[in-house]
Amino acid sequence: MITEGHIDFFFKPESIALIGASPNPEKLSCTILESLLKMGFQGKIYPVNPGYQEIRGLKCYPAPGEITDKIDIAIFAVPASTVLEILNGPVENIKGAIIVSSGFREIGPEGKEMEARLKEILEEKGIRAMGPNCLGIYDTASKVDTFFISSDKVERPARDGISVLTQSGSFAAMIMDEMANEGAGVARVVSYGNKVDVDESDCLEFLAGDEATKAVALYIESVGNGRRFLAAASRCVQKKPVVALKVGKQEPGARAASSHTGAISGRYEAYEAAFRKAGIIEVASYEELKDACKVLNRFPLVRGKRVLIITDGGGIGISIADACEEAGLRVPDLSRKTVNKLIKKLPAFASVRNPVDLTGSVKDEHYVAALQEAFGDEYDLTIVSLLWGPPLLSKEVAKKIKDFANNCEKPVLICSPGGKYSREMASDFTVTGMPVFFTPDSVVRAAVVLCGGKR
Amino acid sequence: MITEGHIDFFFKPESIALIGASPNPEKLSCTILESLLKMGFQGKIYPVNPGYQEIRGLKCYPAPGEITDKIDIAIFAVPASTVLEILNGPVENIKGAIIVSSGFREIGPEGKEMEARLKEILEEKGIRAMGPNCLGIYDTASKVDTFFISSDKVERPARDGISVLTQSGSFAAMIMDEMANEGAGVARVVSYGNKVDVDESDCLEFLAGDEATKAVALYIESVGNGRRFLAAASRCVQKKPVVALKVGKQEPGARAASSHTGAISGRYEAYEAAFRKAGIIEVASYEELKDACKVLNRFPLVRGKRVLIITDGGGIGISIADACEEAGLRVPDLSRKTVNKLIKKLPAFASVRNPVDLTGSVKDEHYVAALQEAFGDEYDLTIVSLLWGPPLLSKEVAKKIKDFANNCEKPVLICSPGGKYSREMASDFTVTGMPVFFTPDSVVRAAVVLCGGKR
Numbered sequence: 001m002i003t004e005g006h007i008d009f010f011f012k013p014e015s016i017a018l019i020g021a022s023p024n025p026e027k028l029s030c031t032i033l034e035s036l037l038k039m040g041f042q043g044k045i046y047p048v049n050p051g052y053q054e055i056r057g058l059k060c061y062p063a064p065g066e067i068t069d070k071i072d073i074a075i076f077a078v079p080a081s082t083v084l085e086i087l088n089g090p091v092e093n094i095k096g097a098i099i100v101s102s103g104f105r106e107i108g109p110e111g112k113e114m115e116a117r118l119k120e121i122l123e124e125k126g127i128r129a130m131g132p133n134c135l136g137i138y139d140t141a142s143k144v145d146t147f148f149i150s151s152d153k154v155e156r157p158a159r160d161g162i163s164v165l166t167q168s169g170s171f172a173a174m175i176m177d178e179m180a181n182e183g184a185g186v187a188r189v190v191s192y193g194n195k196v197d198v199d200e201s202d203c204l205e206f207l208a209g210d211e212a213t214k215a216v217a218l219y220i221e222s223v224g225n226g227r228r229f230l231a232a233a234s235r236c237v238q239k240k241p242v243v244a245l246k247v248g249k250q251e252p253g254a255r256a257a258s259s260h261t262g263a264i265s266g267r268y269e270a271y272e273a274a275f276r277k278a279g280i281i282e283v284a285s286y287e288e289l290k291d292a293c294k295v296l297n298r299f300p301l302v303r304g305k306r307v308l309i310i311t312d313g314g315g316i317g318i319s320i321a322d323a324c325e326e327a328g329l330r331v332p333d334l335s336r337k338t339v340n341k342l343i344k345k346l347p348a349f350a351s352v353r354n355p356v357d358l359t360g361s362v363k364d365e366h367y368v369a370a371l372q373e374a375f376g377d378e379y380d381l382t383i384v385s386l387l388w389g390p391p392l393l394s395k396e397v398a399k400k401i402k403d404f405a406n407n408c409e410k411p412v413l414i415c416s417p418g419g420k421y422s423r424e425m426a427s428d429f430t431v432t433g434m435p436v437f438f439t440p441d442s443v444v445r446a447a448v449v450l451c452g453g454k455r
Numbered sequence: 456m457i458t459e460g461h462i463d464f465f466f467k468p469e470s471i472a473l474i475g476a477s478p479n480p481e482k483l484s485c486t487i488l489e490s491l492l493k494m495g496f497q498g499k500i501y502p503v504n505p506g507y508q509e510i511r512g513l514k515c516y517p518a519p520g521e522i523t524d525k526i527d528i529a530i531f532a533v534p535a536s537t538v539l540e541i542l543n544g545p546v547e548n549i550k551g552a553i554i555v556s557s558g559f560r561e562i563g564p565e566g567k568e569m570e571a572r573l574k575e576i577l578e579e580k581g582i583r584a585m586g587p588n589c590l591g592i593y594d595t596a597s598k599v600d601t602f603f604i605s606s607d608k609v610e611r612p613a614r615d616g617i618s619v620l621t622q623s624g625s626f627a628a629m630i631m632d633e634m635a636n637e638g639a640g641v642a643r644v645v646s647y648g649n650k651v652d653v654d655e656s657d658c659l660e661f662l663a664g665d666e667a668t669k670a671v672a673l674y675i676e677s678v679g680n681g682r683r684f685l686a687a688a689s690r691c692v693q694k695k696p697v698v699a700l701k702v703g704k705q706e707p708g709a710r711a712a713s714s715h716t717g718a719i720s721g722r723y724e725a726y727e728a729a730f731r732k733a734g735i736i737e738v739a740s741y742e743e744l745k746d747a748c749k750v751l752n753r754f755p756l757v758r759g760k761r762v763l764i765i766t767d768g769g770g771i772g773i774s775i776a777d778a779c780e781e782a783g784l785r786v787p788d789l790s791r792k793t794v795n796k797l798i799k800k801l802p803a804f805a806s807v808r809n810p811v812d813l814t815g816s817v818k819d820e821h822y823v824a825a826l827q828e829a830f831g832d833e834y835d836l837t838i839v840s841l842l843w844g845p846p847l848l849s850k851e852v853a854k855k856i857k858d859f860a861n862n863c864e865k866p867v868l869i870c871s872p873g874g875k876y877s878r879e880m881a882s883d884f885t886v887t888g889m890p891v892f893f894t895p896d897s898v899v900r901a902a903v904v905l906c907g908g909k910r
Contacts, residue, residue, distance in 0.1 A: 026846070102814075107804065149844040155874045168770025170815070170842050174872045178894075181874030221773065250780035253773040255788065256810045284781075286774050287896040315623025318676065318708045319741050325705035326739075333710065349562065355711045359557075360625070387625050389604040391481070417629045419610045419636030439633075441742040 007128055007202050010096050011142055011188060011210070013072035014043040017064050017094070019086060020078035021047030023055050028100065028148035029077035039145040039156075044069060065090030073098055075136065075146050080104055080114055083132070087121045097122070098146050099131035105194050106133050119196050134193030135169040138176060141187060141212035149173055160185025160297040160433065161214030165203050167193060167221045175290055182438070183430025184294045187213045199224055201232040208236040215296035217289055218244040218280075221257040222266060226274060233278035241301055243281045243292040243449060246271045281453035288445050294435040295446035299411040304380035305329045305451045309355035310370045311385040312362040312393065316417065316440055317355030320383055323444040329451055331355070338374050345369035360390045364397040371404045371412070381450060383443050385415035388425045398428035405434060411450055415443035462583055462657050465551050466597055466643060466665070468527035469498040472519050472549070474541060475533035476502030478510050483555065483603035484532035494600040494611075499524060520545030528553055530591065530601050535559055535569055538587070542576045552577070553601050554586035560649050561588050574651050589648025590624035593631060596642060596667035604628055615640025615752040615888065616669030620658045622648060622676045630745055637893070638885025639749045642668045654679055656687040663691040670751035672744055673699040673735075676712040677721060681729060688733035696756055698736045698747040698904060701726045736908035743900050749890040750901035754866040759835035760784045760906045764810035765825045766840040767817040767848065771872065771895055772810030775838055778899040784906055786810070793829050800824035815845045819852040826859045826867070836905060838898050840870035843880045853883035860889060866905055870898035 016036065020029045033056060036045055046069070047055045050062040061067050064074055064086065074094045076083045080103030087097075104115040115132065122129050130136055136146030140159035147154070154173045157180040164186060166172045172191040179186060188210075190203055200218060207213045216236060223229045236242050248257035249268040275282045283289045307324050309331060311317040321331045333354050334342065342352045346366055351357035356374060358366045367384065375382045384401060386393070405412035414436045416426035426436045437443035448454060471491065475484045488511060491500060501524070502510045505517040516522050519529055519541065529549045531538045535558035542552075559570040570587065577584050585591055591601030595614035602609070609628045612635040619641060621627045627646040634641060643665075645658050655673060662668045671691060678684045691697050703712035704723040730737045738744045762779050764786060766772040776786045788809050789797065797807045801821055806812035811829060813821045822839065830837045839856060841848070860867035870892045871881035881891045892898035903909060 028846075102804070153844050153876045155876070166770070168768070168773075170768030170844070171770035171774075173844050174768065174771065174842065177873040177877065219770065221770075247770065247773045247777055249777050250786075252780060252786035252788070252809060253776040255808060256769065256773045256776055256806070256812065285778060285896045286771075287894050290894075313623070313625030313629065314711065315621070315626035315674065315676070315702065316629065316741075318623075318702045318711045319626075321708040321711055322702055322705050323740060325707060331705075331707035333707070349557070351711070353710060354707060357711065361557075387629065389608050389625070389628050391483075418632040421608045421610070422632065439742050439745075441740045 007096070007198055007206055009072040010130070010137060011139060011206060013142060013144060015046065015069050015072050016041065016043060016144070017046040017048050017067060017071045017074040019048045019064060019074055019076045021049045021052070021055050021060060023052070031148045031150050032075060032077055032146055034150060035145040035147050038151060039143050041143045046071065063089060064094055067093060069093065070095065072096060076101055077148065080111070080132070084114065084117060084121065087118070087125065091125060091127065094127050097127050097129040098134070098136040099129055100134055100136055100146065100148055102133040104132045115194060115196055122197055129197040130190065131193045132196060135172055135191035138189040140185065147173070155180035158185040160187060162186050162217055162293045162297050163188040163207050163210070163213040164217045164219070164293065165190050165200050166219035167195065168219060169193060171219050175293065178290060179293060182294065182436070183427065184297060184435055186293070195224065201225065201228045204232040204236045208239045213240065215241040217293050218242065219289065220244055220246050220271070221248050223271070226270070230274050230278055233280055237279040241281060241296055243283055243289065243296070244275055245283050245286065245289040281449055283449065287442070291437065291442050291445040292449040294437070295413065295449055298433055298435055299450055301452060302380045302411060302450050306379045307331050307447060308375055308379040308382040309385065310358070310367065310374070310382060311355055312358045312360060312390050313385065313387040314357045314359065316385050316387065317357050319440040320385060320415070320444060321355055323440060324447065327444060327448045328454055329447060332378065334374060335378055338376065338378065341373045342370065345373055361392065362390045363392045364394055364400055367397055368400050368404060371401070375408070375410070381411040381413065381447060383413045383415060383447060385440065385443065388416070388418065388422050395425055395428060398426065402429060402432060402434055413437065413443050413446055415440060462551070462653055462661055464527040465585065465592060466594060466661060468597060468599060470501065470524050470527050471496065471498060471599070472501040472503050472522060472526045472529040474503040474519060474529055474531050476504045476507070476510050476515060478507070486603045486605050487530060487532055487601055489605065490600040490602050493606060494598045496598045501526065518544060519549055520547070522548060524548065525550065527551060531556055532603065535566070535587070539569065539572060539576065542580065546580060546582065549582050552582050552584040553589070553591040554584055555589055555591055555601070555603060557588045559587045570649060570651055577652055584652040585645070586648045587651060590627055590646035593644040595640065602628070610635035613640040615642060617641050617672055617748045617752050618643040618662050618665070618668040619672045619674070619748065620645050620655050621674035622650065623674060624648060626674050630748065633745060634748060637749065637891070638882065639752060639890055641748070650679065656680065656683045659687040659691045663694045668695065670696040672748050673697065674744065675699055675701050675726070676703050678726070681725070685729050685733055688735055692734040696736060696751055698738055698744065698751070699730055700738050700741065700744040736904055738904065738908070742897070746892065746897050746900040747904040749892070750868065750904055753888055753890055754905055756907060757835045757866060757905050761834045762786050762902060763830055763834040763837040764840065765813070765822065765829070765837060766810055767813045767815060767845050768840065768842040769812045769814065771840050771842065772812050774895040775840060775870070775899060776810050778896060779902065782899060782903045783909060784902060787833065789829060790833055793831065793833065796828045797825065800828055816847065817845045818847045819849055819855055822852055823855050823859060826856065830863070830865070836866040836868060836902060838868045838870060838902060840895065840898065843871070843873065843877050850880050850883060853881065857884060857887060857889055868892065868898050868901055870895060
């Protein structure tokens with residue numbers, strides 16, 4: 001039934017209808033229109049509401065059938081029962097629907113029945129749909145934002161390469177807000193809620209061939225059709241890295257998932273096996289997934305697990321080395337040859353081993369020298385952990401390290417712990433797409449992902 | 456030799472001499488004087504430098520022996536060799552020294568010899584000393600700040616109950632900066648570097664009886680005298696919680712530690728056993744230690760492990776439930792009785808189980824109702840995880856939850872993920888000493904500490 005590329009129009013829409021559009025700021029639809037306009041969507045926007053002639057300068061239609069254009073995405077921001085009513089009317093011009101409304105399977109038997117009817121109508125009319133009980137799409141490539149939470153409350157990330165697929169809308173909002181706050185971007189974020197139709201497998205099939213997407217992150221409560229997921233995920237993994245967080249692993253979480261999106265979690269072991277078989281990198285927690293998103297925006301996976309650590313804070317270097325080894329990465333010491341080269345370039349106070357500790361007397365050029373001399377064939381990636389306290393370290397060092405990284409085939413991960421001053425100093429990295437990790441733990445989580453995960 | 460209370464004067468000084476004082480902003484000593492003045496130290500400050508008559512309006516002395524007052528703390532901010540010279544002169548009035556200078560054991564054989572001589576002189580003259588190669592003391596109770604990193608670069612936390620002991624100065628700076636940035640405070644922070652004399656055991660002995668200290672956090676690269684440490688830690692644990700992070704567990708980290716503070720790490724298993732024997736709560740990483748510091752500022756340990764989760768974000772509730780169970784905590788479902796009570800107070804859209812999911816339609820009073828009805832004898836602590844997207848949730852909810860928490864004997868932990876808006880909304884908690892955790896992972900780490908750690 002479903003063919004590859006079938007849901008492309010969700011990600012390359014030329015026209016969007018907003019059903020239930022309203023100028024009343026207390027309505028979700030008002031925020032959605034605001035989000036769409038703010039995002040700068042270049043196609044047609046058709047507000048639909050029989051109560052209005054015009055909203056925000058856009059002509060308002062009484063019903064979607066009155067729009068003479070085809071509609072790539074019809075956003076339904078009306079009560080559950082109204083969704084069904086409208087879909088029962090003339091909707092031949094609608095290709096795809098995003099049903100943000102709640103009140104379906106997640107509320108119990110009555111809602112479940114409603115959702116079954118919704119599914120029937122959608123199939124009968126040949127309309128592909130995301131949701132219900134979802135936020136829909138935030139897409140930096142197509143400039144679509146259907147989220148009903150304003151950007152004052154949840155900041156929108158800039159454009160970058162990671163696409164995020166999630167059942168949970170709150171999860172989508174949380175990771176977007178935090179990514180933006182940490183200077184990281186995204187490609188496309190899809191929140192598909194109860195998955196009456198479009199699910200992770202449909203999205204993976206699209207994203208596999210999507211040029212805007214460099215890597216995919218999945219938040220999974222449940223997967224409906226395991227066989228199809230395995231096939232879609234395997235195909236996607238051949239093109240780009242896929243990471244996944246499975247929640248509802250433990251009984252209480254599974255219990256909550258079933259009332260959240262009406263999902264039946266199933267046995268965690270089955271997911272674990274499927275991830276392994278498909279080549280998906282599994283992460284264990286929200287923080288790991290966020291770190292994965294940040295690092296995969298910029299760097300491809302590496303083949304080995306040998307980490308070079310360069311720092312000006314001895315204690316942090318040690319913490320990073322410990323965390324690497326505990327996670328199954330390796331922190332091999334410098335070769336005799338490298339030590340000899342480094343000794344010539346670094347002052348006597350520096351500790352010339354792995355971790356290389358440039359100490360509080362560090363100058364900008366010592367970081368560059370350490371990278372140039374030590375980050376050779378012996379290592380697969382390097383973690384550069386900067387503390388900004390040292391008096392001779394300047395903001396210029398970020399540019400110098402970036403220049404090195406831009407000319408380097410292997411990943412250079414930046415760790416910059418601390419508060420306001422550190423974030424300001426490190427902002428030179430993020431503005432040009434170098435992810436910055438703010439704790440030793442975080443940068444190691446990112447390194448583990450690049451090395452293919454914990455197994 | 457060493458008796459309890461012997462190092463009290465480091466934490467209740469009446470007079471501080473700054474040896475090597477200078478008005479030159481490029482000198483570390485200039486920053487130290489700035490730190491002391493900014494902190495508002497109420498005792499006497501004596502700059503010492505033969506080259507000046509006066510610095511920052513304070514009379515400057517050519518040598519410590521010229522000061523007629525006793526000196527509780529003499530901060531040495533001069534080169535290593537000068538430290539020895541001065542100590543060989545008249546220093547009878549010095550009780551304690553903080554030697555921030557590097558150039559001792561951490562630089563190799565020559566420095567090691569220098570440190571041995573330093574130790575001899577200190578013993579001969581009966582001067583207790585912290586350092587060398589350290590930052591010294593940041594103390595919100597005695598208003599002492601000997602850190603040579605300016606508060607522009609490393610923010611200083613406000614006063615609270617956790618005291619932090621660390622060999623690594625960079626670690627002290629990092630955790631202080633981040634704690635301040637997250638609205639968390641500290642009692643006393645001691646960075647003792649190479650530990651020529653004062654070490655974790657001395658400090659633990661003092662902190663055990665210290666009224667300003669509610670709990671103690673240790674960053675350990677190595678412990679010199681294991682037997683003494685065990686005794687001091689055990690005594691402290693009887694009075695207040697002690698958490699510890701051991702670094703240099705793995706070979707590369709241990710290698711780095713030995714060149715960092717000249718420490719020999721020893722076998723990790725021995726530390727693990729000692730921590731267990733002393734009743735110290737061991738944490739596995741920097742982030743865990745930071746979360747422990749934040750939570751122990753406010754809450755005592757609890758006896759059980761039963762966690763109630765209340766949220767308005769389904770996906771986050773599930774993640775928290777998973778993380779709790781994985782860490783050995785329990786997330787038992789609500790009793791029939793509690794469900795019946797809650798159903799009367801919460802609207803139909805709420806999911807009345809554990810996690811309680813108030814959904815995006817939540818109002819302030821639903822949080823209060825959930826706490827009042829569900830957080831009874833069945834649970835030992837509760838995690839309240841707020842997403843601020845829901846339109847009917849107001850900033851007032853923080854005050855209401857705080858009021859509940861202030862009248863509650865058991866811990867109420869706040870999780871508030873997200874960026875700028877969330878931090879602003881959650882700031883009402885932190886200003887009154889309620890710690891806020893910014894990710895599901897983080898709040899669970901804090902809960903694990905309150906439940907006595909992972910074992």
